[in-house]
Amino acid sequence: MFDVLIVGAGMVGASLACALGDKNCATNRDLKVGIIESNGNFLRGEFTNDGRASAIAYGSSQIWQNIGVWGGMQRRGVTPMRVIQVSEGDLPYQVQLRCEDMGQEALGYIVENSVTLASLWEFARECQNLELICPAKILDVEYVRDRDVMRVKISSEIGEQYLETKLLVGADGGRSQVRQLAKIQISERQYEQTCIITTIKSEKSHQNFAYERFQASGPFAILPLGSDRACIVWTATKEETPALLALDENSFLQELTKRFGSPLLEKLGHISVESRVRANYVPRCMHSQTYVQSRLALIGDAAHTTHPIAGQGMNLGIRDVNALANVLKAAHQNNEDIGAIAVLKRYESRRKWDNLGVILLTDVSNRLFSNHNWLFKVIRRLGLLILQISLFKRVLMYFMMGLHQSPRSRES
Numbered sequence: 001m002f003d004v005l006i007v008g009a010g011m012v013g014a015s016l017a018c019a020l021g022d023k024n025c026a027t028n029r030d031l032k033v034g035i036i037e038s039n040g041n042f043l044r045g046e047f048t049n050d051g052r053a054s055a056i057a058y059g060s061s062q063i064w065q066n067i068g069v070w071g072g073m074q075r076r077g078v079t080p081m082r083v084i085q086v087s088e089g090d091l092p093y094q095v096q097l098r099c100e101d102m103g104q105e106a107l108g109y110i111v112e113n114s115v116t117l118a119s120l121w122e123f124a125r126e127c128q129n130l131e132l133i134c135p136a137k138i139l140d141v142e143y144v145r146d147r148d149v150m151r152v153k154i155s156s157e158i159g160e161q162y163l164e165t166k167l168l169v170g171a172d173g174g175r176s177q178v179r180q181l182a183k184i185q186i187s188e189r190q191y192e193q194t195c196i197i198t199t200i201k202s203e204k205s206h207q208n209f210a211y212e213r214f215q216a217s218g219p220f221a222i223l224p225l226g227s228d229r230a231c232i233v234w235t236a237t238k239e240e241t242p243a244l245l246a247l248d249e250n251s252f253l254q255e256l257t258k259r260f261g262s263p264l265l266e267k268l269g270h271i272s273v274e275s276r277v278r279a280n281y282v283p284r285c286m287h288s289q290t291y292v293q294s295r296l297a298l299i300g301d302a303a304h305t306t307h308p309i310a311g312q313g314m315n316l317g318i319r320d321v322n323a324l325a326n327v328l329k330a331a332h333q334n335n336e337d338i339g340a341i342a343v344l345k346r347y348e349s350r351r352k353w354d355n356l357g358v359i360l361l362t363d364v365s366n367r368l369f370s371n372h373n374w375l376f377k378v379i380r381r382l383g384l385l386i387l388q389i390s391l392f393k394r395v396l397m398y399f400m401m402g403l404h405q406s407p408r409s410r411e412s
């Protein structure tokens, strides 16, 4: 019987496993944790280097530091973001968010997803109380009333089997099977946009600047990697996407560089596209009506998803991990039942408003910045002007950096 069984060892589920692991935390030693992952490549240490990278808020790096996994990511390579420059269309003025204004060495970091996963899995393997069940996928989930446990039917290389747990955690992504089997309702909205992901190399260094350029078809983000590479998250309208994806390499580069604008191109010099594959995702926002049931909790994309423009989806998931791990560890030390609804509700109440707030704000920003109406244009230009005022800028940076829920601001 497991104390905690996590379904999904992506970046969020694996972070929870590490937070409950006993490598750096002896009090976790008597917690028996299982983690089920369907992608067998992870077990072989193969984390596709598809160029996808995520903006990690400073607060999330602190959470990973507390768990003990941040060192592994730094060793493999993380790129500090010292300045985020926000601009609209071809307006001559832009807002610069600078790390020195917050007295930190970085606003956050850009980390390739393959680096994050490799570091988390390396740490998880070194925890004696974690059992990695991979490749395996869940087939069914059932609450067994007379024994008050969750029973999970899985299929793995050794065939079908049943596992029992005091708490089942769904960390199996936006289309979560755990959530569906538990019949938890969601509210969702699909955007009429596509995010095209690619990586570029520039002649001159980006100097650790990240750029968020709001344009008519949608936001265009340039996330610094290393000293002269960058991950591009290009939001295009649904109509223009097929043609963009079908372009030959030269024409694609031409279209891409148009989105940079001349001042930035001058700064970066010659640009070449590094990745051969143009990954593309249709963004959606989704929120589960509840994150918990008796003996069940949802975290990360299984509980909520948001438009990638603000680079917050995984940061929300990492904050879920921090809250759930703290609640479970405290309950365990107080001899409470870690799967009891009263315990799990503490996790939900810590996370719901932060998640909902970010989803709504991101949705409003996307609508505001992707709208051609003159009134919206005036509002967003006013918004950028207001952000020149130091107080507003600092409030925005405080939340964007995840400092309101970093381990230092909120010890359990």
Ligand SMILES: Cc1cc2nc3c(=O)[nH]c(=O)nc-3n(C[C@H](O)[C@H](O)[C@H](O)COP(=O)(O)OP(=O)(O)OC[C@H]3O[C@@H](n4cnc5c(N)ncnc54)[C@H](O)[C@@H]3O)c2cc1C
Binding pocket: 007, 008, 009, 010, 011, 012, 013, 036, 037, 038, 039, 053, 054, 055, 056, 136, 137, 138, 171, 172, 173, 174, 177, 195, 197, 233, 281, 299, 300, 301, 302, 308, 310, 311, 312, 313, 314, 315, 316, 317
């Ligand atoms: C284009 C794009 C750019 C983004 N950029 C950023 C960014 O800059 N910053 C940021 O914070 N966020 C960003 N995000 C969001 C971020 O990628 C997600 O929020 C994050 O990956 C969610 O992680 P997760 O572990 O919850 O889910 P997932 O990454 O979906 O992982 C789920 C895991 O569960 C496994 N699984 C699924 N079903 C089963 C099953 N039945 N049985 C066993 N295992 C199963 C899968 O194999 C997978 O490993 C971006 C998203 C997109 C699309």
